Amino acid sequence: MEIDLTLNDDDVTFEAARSDTLLDVLRDNGYTGAKRGCDTGNCGFCTVIVDGEPVKSCIRPASQLEGADVETIESLGTQDDLGPVQSAFVDNAALQCGFCIPGMIMRSKVLLEETPNPDEAEIRDALSENLCRCTGYEKIIDAVQDASTRMSGEADVAADGGYPDGDDAGCGCGYPDGGCGK
Amino acid sequence: MSKTNEPNTDETDEERTADTSKVEEANPVEWDEAPNNRKEPTERRVVSHREEKDDAKKIVTGEAKYAADYAREFPNLAEAKIVRSDIAHGVVTDIDTSAAAAMDDVYAVVTPDSPEVPNKPYTSAGQSYPEPSPWDLRVLRRRVRFVGDPIAAVVAEDKDTASKAARKLDVSYEEYDAVFDTAEATKPEAPQIHDPDEVENHQPGADYERNVEANVSGEIGDVDAAFAEAEERDDLTVIETEWETPYQSHCVPEPHTTIAHRDEDNRHHLISSTQVPYHTRRQLSHLFDVPVKDIQVSKPRIGAGFGSKQGMHTEPIAMALAEAADRPVMVETTRREQFHAVRNRRPARVTLRSVVTDDGNLRALDMDAVTNSGAYGPHGMTVSSAVGKKPLPLYTHTPNIRFEATAVHTNLPVAGAFRGYGAPQGHLAVEGHMDEIAHELDLDPIELRSRNVISEGDLDVASGILKDKEYGRRIRSCGLDECIAEGRAAIGWDDIEQPDADHLHRACGMALTIQSSGVPGDELGAAHIKMNEDGSFILQTGAVDIGPGADTVMAQIAAEVLGVPPADVLVQPSDTDISPFDHGAYASSTTYITGQAVKKAAEDARGMLFEFASRMLDEPESALTVEEEAVVSEVTGESVSLEEIGYESMYGDEVRAHVMGDASHCTEESPPPFGAQFVDVTVNEETGEFEIHDMVYAVDCGVALNPDLVEGQVEGAMHMSYELATGDGIVFDEEGQPETLGFRDYDMPTTADQPPMTSIIVETHEPTGPFGAKSVAEIPVNGVPPALSNAVRRAVGVRVGDLPITPEKIKAALDDD
Numbered sequence: 001m002e003i004d005l006t007l008n009d010d011d012v013t014f015e016a017a018r019s020d021t022l023l024d025v026l027r028d029n030g031y032t033g034a035k036r037g038c039d040t041g042n043c044g045f046c047t048v049i050v051d052g053e054p055v056k057s058c059i060r061p062a063s064q065l066e067g068a069d070v071e072t073i074e075s076l077g078t079q080d081d082l083g084p085v086q087s088a089f090v091d092n093a094a095l096q097c098g099f100c101i102p103g104m105i106m107r108s109k110v111l112l113e114e115t116p117n118p119d120e121a122e123i124r125d126a127l128s129e130n131l132c133r134c135t136g137y138e139k140i141i142d143a144v145q146d147a148s149t150r151m152s153g154e155a156d157v158a159a160d161g162g163y164p165d166g167d168d169a170g171c172g173c174g175y176p177d178g179g180c181g182k
Numbered sequence: 183m184s185k186t187n188e189p190n191t192d193e194t195d196e197e198r199t200a201d202t203s204k205v206e207e208a209n210p211v212e213w214d215e216a217p218n219n220r221k222e223p224t225e226r227r228v229v230s231h232r233e234e235k236d237d238a239k240k241i242v243t244g245e246a247k248y249a250a251d252y253a254r255e256f257p258n259l260a261e262a263k264i265v266r267s268d269i270a271h272g273v274v275t276d277i278d279t280s281a282a283a284a285m286d287d288v289y290a291v292v293t294p295d296s297p298e299v300p301n302k303p304y305t306s307a308g309q310s311y312p313e314p315s316p317w318d319l320r321v322l323r324r325r326v327r328f329v330g331d332p333i334a335a336v337v338a339e340d341k342d343t344a345s346k347a348a349r350k351l352d353v354s355y356e357e358y359d360a361v362f363d364t365a366e367a368t369k370p371e372a373p374q375i376h377d378p379d380e381v382e383n384h385q386p387g388a389d390y391e392r393n394v395e396a397n398v399s400g401e402i403g404d405v406d407a408a409f410a411e412a413e414e415r416d417d418l419t420v421i422e423t424e425w426e427t428p429y430q431s432h433c434v435p436e437p438h439t440t441i442a443h444r445d446e447d448n449r450h451h452l453i454s455s456t457q458v459p460y461h462t463r464r465q466l467s468h469l470f471d472v473p474v475k476d477i478q479v480s481k482p483r484i485g486a487g488f489g490s491k492q493g494m495h496t497e498p499i500a501m502a503l504a505e506a507a508d509r510p511v512m513v514e515t516t517r518r519e520q521f522h523a524v525r526n527r528r529p530a531r532v533t534l535r536s537v538v539t540d541d542g543n544l545r546a547l548d549m550d551a552v553t554n555s556g557a558y559g560p561h562g563m564t565v566s567s568a569v570g571k572k573p574l575p576l577y578t579h580t581p582n583i584r585f586e587a588t589a590v591h592t593n594l595p596v597a598g599a600f601r602g603y604g605a606p607q608g609h610l611a612v613e614g615h616m617d618e619i620a621h622e623l624d625l626d627p628i629e630l631r632s633r634n635v636i637s638e639g640d641l642d643v644a645s646g647i648l649k650d651k652e653y654g655r656r657i658r659s660c661g662l663d664e665c666i667a668e669g670r671a672a673i674g675w676d677d678i679e680q681p682d683a684d685h686l687h688r689a690c691g692m693a694l695t696i697q698s699s700g701v702p703g704d705e706l707g708a709a710h711i712k713m714n715e716d717g718s719f720i721l722q723t724g725a726v727d728i729g730p731g732a733d734t735v736m737a738q739i740a741a742e743v744l745g746v747p748p749a750d751v752l753v754q755p756s757d758t759d760i761s762p763f764d765h766g767a768y769a770s771s772t773t774y775i776t777g778q779a780v781k782k783a784a785e786d787a788r789g790m791l792f793e794f795a796s797r798m799l800d801e802p803e804s805a806l807t808v809e810e811e812a813v814v815s816e817v818t819g820e821s822v823s824l825e826e827i828g829y830e831s832m833y834g835d836e837v838r839a840h841v842m843g844d845a846s847h848c849t850e851e852s853p854p855p856f857g858a859q860f861v862d863v864t865v866n867e868e869t870g871e872f873e874i875h876d877m878v879y880a881v882d883c884g885v886a887l888n889p890d891l892v893e894g895q896v897e898g899a900m901h902m903s904y905e906l907a908t909g910d911g912i913v914f915d916e917e918g919q920p921e922t923l924g925f926r927d928y929d930m931p932t933t934a935d936q937p938p939m940t941s942i943i944v945e946t947h948e949p950t951g952p953f954g955a956k957s958v959a960e961i962p963v964n965g966v967p968p969a970l971s972n973a974v975r976r977a978v979g980v981r982v983g984d985l986p987i988t989p990e991k992i993k994a995a996l997d998d999d
Contacts, residue, residue: 017342019342027250027253030254031244032244032247032250032251032254033243033244033245034244035248035435035436035485036250036437036514037435037436037437037517038517038924038925039516039517040517040924040925040926042517042924042925042926043435043517043925045435072244073242073243073244074243074244076242076243077243078243079239079240079243079245082239082242082243086242086243087242089238089242090234090235090238090239090242091234093232093234093235093238093890093891093893093894095235095238095241095242096235096486096729096730096731096894096898097435097436097483097484097485097486097728097729098237098241098246098483098485098729099248099435099436099485099486099729100435101241101242102241102242102244105242123933124933124934125933125934127932127933128932128933128934128935129932130932130933131433131435131925131930131932132435133432133433133434133435133486133488133898133901133902133930134435134486134729134730134894134898135894135897135898135901136897136898136899136900136901136936136939137897137901137932137933137936138893138897138939138941139890139893139894139897140933141933
C-alpha cells in the first residue's frame with residue numbers, strides 16, 4: 001500500500017506492507033535515527049513525533065499514518081548547527097552509547113514545547129517511558145534542564161556548543177575559569 | 183590462566199610463607215615511571231579535561247551508524263530468524279523444514295546437518311587464546327539444554343517472512359528431566375547436562391557427571407588452623423554469613439546484530455555489534471576452517487555491551503546463513519532473545535566465614551562460591567574465580583584466606599561476561615560480611631574496615647589466591663581513605679536525623695569496592711598514528727569503543743603528547759583489516775592497556791616530528807618540545823608549526839618520510855581502582871518499604887582522563903548496581919520457561935524510579951598508567967547491593983542477604999525477629 005504523509009515538513013509517499021510499523025517504514029527509507037530496541041513499545045528508542053505527540057514508532061502501524069505529520073531526529077539541527085536540545089545533550093555529556101538518544105531527544109523536545117520550564121520531577125515523569133542503560137539518567141536530566149534554559153533565552157550559548165554558564169563557572173575540571181579552554 | 187585444584191598441603195603453605203620476601207622483592211614499591219607521565223593539573227592541556235565525546239554530534243543528529251543501520255548498503259540483504267528450543271532439556275528427534283523451505287522468498291533453512299553450519303565444539307566467550315572456557319557449544323544443536331538453544335535458522339527476503347517460515351518448522355523432541363538449581367544439579371541423581379566426551383578444552387575441576395563445569399580453589403596461610411584456634415580462644419570470634427544473587431540482564435540498548443557477506447574479494451566480511459573484533463575473527467577462523475586472512479570484522483558504533491558482546495552470539499549463524507543463502511544476511515536478535523537466549527549475569531550463592539579478634543582484626547576469611555553457569559560454560563571458570571579474587575584483595579592483610587569456586591550447569595539460560603565480572607556477587611558477600619562483623623563486635627563499620635583494608639604501598643597477594651605460583655601486586659596508588667572521607671561527608675553519615683514517625687528508621691550503609699585494570703600479563707593493546715599535511719593525525723587502535731568514550735580518551739592521550747587539540751586526532755573505529763591488534767573492550771583494560779600503547783605510539787611519532795623540526799630550526803632535538811600545534815625550541819623560542827612539518831615531510835626538498843608512530847603495550851601490572859559506596863535509606867518497619875534518599879559513590883581511578891566520561895561510568899554503573907540490588911532479575915517457571923520476556927517484565931529503573939545519585943572523583947596518580955590513569959568502567963557496579971543491605975540492617979536490624987532486597991523480605995525478616 002502507499003501512504004502519503006508529511007515527514008520533516010516534506011510531503012512524501014512511502015510504500016509499506018500491511019504489517020509494517022512506522023519504524024519499519026522510516027528505517028526502510030533511510031531515516032535510521034530512530035532505533036529498534038524492543039518492537040513492543042517498551043524502550044522508547046524509536047520515539048518520533050506524530051502530530052505533535054511523542055510516539056513509539058515500533059508499535060504504530062504504518063497504515064494509520066495517512067495524512068499524519070511526522071517529525072524525526074533528522075529534522076532537528078545538523079552537526080554544524082545543532083538545535084538547542086541536541087547541543088544541551090552534547091554539552092552536558094548526556095550520552096554514552098547513544099542508542100537511546102534520538103528517542104530521548106524527541107521526547108524531550110515535546111516536553112519542552114508543552115512545558116517550557118519543567119522542574120526535575122516533571123522531566124523525570126515525561127522521560128519515564130524512554131529507557132537508558134548507560135547514564136543512570138543524571139546527565140540526561142541535566143541536559144533537559146539546560147535545554148529549557150537555552151530555549152528560554154536565559155543563557156548565552158557558546159558558538160561551539162561550549163559549557164553552559166552557571167553557578168559553577170568553568171567546566172569544573174579544576175582549572176581556573178577558561179583554563180582548560182572551555 | 184592458571185589455578186590450583188589440589189588442596190594446599192602443609193608443604194606448600196610453608197613455601198608460601200617462606201617466599202613472601204621474594205614476592206616483596208619482585209614487586210618493589212619503586213616504579214620507573216616514564217618521563218612526563220606525571221603532570222600537575224595545571225600542566226595538563228588535554229587530559230583530565232571535560233573534552234566533548236568525539237561521536238556526540240553524530241549521535242544527537244541520529245547519524246551515528248550501528249550495525250543494523252548498514253542494512254541499506256546491501257540491496258540484496260536477506261534477514262534471518264533463529265529457531266530456538268521450546269524445552270529446557272532433551273534432544274531434537276526431527277525437524278521438518280519442508281513447509282518453510284517451500285515458502286516464497288525463503289532462501290534457506292539450516293539445521294545442524296546443513297553443510298554450511300560447522301559442527302565443531304567452540305566457546306562463545308571472546309577471550310584470549312586458548313580461551314579459558316570449555317568448548318561446549320555448537321552453532322546449531324540437536325541436543326538442547328535450555329529454553330532458547332538455537333536448533334535451526336531461516337533466512338528470507340525480510341524478517342517477517344523469515345519469522346513466518348520459522349513458525350512452519352515442525353520440531354519433534356524427546357524430553358529429558360531438567361534441573362534448575364545448582365544444589366540439585368550436583369546430586370548424583372540429577373540429570374547429566376553435558377557428555378564430557380563432547381566437550382573439548384575442559385576447565386580445571388570439571389566433573390560433568392556432577393554437572394560441574396569448573397572448580398578452583400586456593401589458600402593463603404592455614405585457614406583450618408585459624409578456625410581451630412578460634413575454638414580454643416575467647417578473644418576470637420567466628421562469624422558466618424550466606425549471600426545469594428539472581429540472574430541479571432545486561433539490557434543492552436542495541437540488540438546483538440551482525441551483517442555477514444562476501445566482499446568483492448570473496449572474503450568474509452562481518453559488520454557486527456561486538457566488543458571483541460579480533461577474538462571473533464580468530465574464533466570464526468577456527469570454527470569455519472577459514473584462514474584468518476579471509477575474514478574481516480568491522481565494529482561500527484555499538485549500542486553498549488556491558489560484557490554481553492564479549493563473545494560470539496550472532497556472528498557464526500550470520501556467516502553460515504550468508505553461505506547458505508549466497509547473499510548478505512543480517513541477524514538482528516529480538517529483545518526477548520536478549521533476555522533469555524543471549525547472556526546474563528550468573529547467579530551465585532556465597533558463604534563467608536571469618537575469624538576476627540575482639541578489636542576487629544581479621545585473622546581468617548574462608549569464602550565459598552557456587553555459581554550457576556546455566557546450560558553452557560562461556561566465562562564460567564573465570565567469572566566464578568573473580569567472585570573471590572576481585573573483592574578479597576581489599577583485605578589481603580588477613581593472614582589466612584581460602585577461596586573455592588564452583589561453576590555448575592543447570593538447564594537455565596547461559597551466563598556470560600557482565601560488567602563487574604563476578605565482583606558484584608563477591609562484594610555483596612565480603613562487604614555485607616564486614617558489617618556483620620562490625621555489628622557483632624559493636625564497632626563502627628568504617629572503623630572496622632579501616633583497621634583491615636589495603637592501602638598504598640602494600641603488596642596484594644589475595645588477587646593471586648588461585649594462582650599456582652607466588653604472586654603479588656604492588657599497590658602504587660590507593661585513594662580509599664579519601665573516598666571514604668568524601669563519601670561519608672557527602673552522604674551525611676555522621677548527622678543522620680531520625681524521622682519523626684516512630685515506624686520510620688533512617689540509616690546509612692556503606693561498602694568498599696575494588697576492581698582491576700586489565701588482565702595482568704595477558705592483554706595486548708596496540709596503536710598506530712600517522713600525520714596529515716595539515717598537522718592533524720589519524721589514530722588507529724584496536725580499542726573497541728562500545729559507548730563509554732574510549733575513542734575520545736585515546737584522542738586525548740595522543741593530543742596531550744603531540745601538542746594538538748583532541749579534535750585534531752581522528753580515531754578510526756576498530757576494524758580487523760585496519761586497526762592494530764587488541765584483545766578488545768573488557769576487563770576494564772582499554773584506558774589502561776590500549777591507552778598506554780597510544781601514548782607510546784604518539785611519543786614515537788613525536789620523535790619524528792623532532793627530527794624534522796631539528797633540521798628545520800637548526801636546533802638539537804634535546805631542546806625541542808611541542809605546544810600549540812607546533813614544535814618549539816626551549817632555547818631560542820623559535821617554532822615550526824606541525825603543518826609546516828607536515829608539508830616538509832611529504833613534499834620537502836631534504837628528507838621525505840611520513841610522520842608516523844606505532845607501539846604495543848602488555849604488562850604484568852593491573853592496578854586496582856578503588857571506591858566507596860554509600861546509601862542513605864529510610865525503612866518503614868511496619869511494611870518493609872524503603873526509600874533511598876541518595877546513593878554516593880566516590881571513586882579513585884587514578885587521574886580521571888575525562889571527568890565527564892568518568893562520571894558517566896559511575897552514574898550508569900550505580901544504576902545497574904541499584905537494579906541488581908532491588909530488581910527481580912530474570913525469573914522462570916518450574917519448567918525452566920522464562921517469564922521475563924521484555925522490558926515490561928524486567929525491573930530496569932526509569933527516570934521516574936531511579937533514586938538520586940552523587941558521583942565523586944578522588945584523584946590519585948597511578949605511575950604505571952597513561953598520565954596516571956587506572957580503570958573505572960566496572961568498579962562502580964559493585965557497591966549498591968552490599969551498601970543497601972548494610973543500610974537496611976543498620977536502619978531496622980534485619981539482614982536481607984539474598985537479592986533482590988524487597989519490602990516483602992524486609993517485612994518477613996522483621997516479623998521473624
